[in-house]
Amino acid sequence: QVQLVESGGGLVQAGGSLRLSCAASGRTLSWYNMGWFRQAPGKERELVATIKGGTTTYYADSVKGRFTISRDNAKNTVYLQMSYLKPEDTAVYYCAAGSAFQPGRTIDDYRFWGQGTQVTVSS
DSSP: OOEEEEEOOEEEETTOOEEEEEEEESSOGGGEEEEEEEEOTTSOOEEEEEEETTTEEEEOTTTTTTEEEEEETTTTEEEEEEOSOOGGGOEEEEEEEEETTSOOOSGGGOOEEOOOEEEEEEO
């Protein structure tokens, strides 16, 4: 089992930055694909970014160039650096861990989920 706890959410003005953290316990994150997802009110949960191994990353078009996913295996933590935030980035952000044997591009590829952290971007 992997337990994931997100932190770092909050209220920020448009154009600002936030860094989300996802701390894991139970197993080392280096064994897993890691992903960040988000869900806005009334919308489906969507993929934001993923990281496979140490360096292979993927970003949704809506955040490409603004968000950066990274992992620190020594700290068993995954990060999402968010810059140039827009009001449409407002959502609950979830961290997830999934098998390294899966592509890691869909919700179904992820087995373990955090409780989420709220990000609100004001205009």
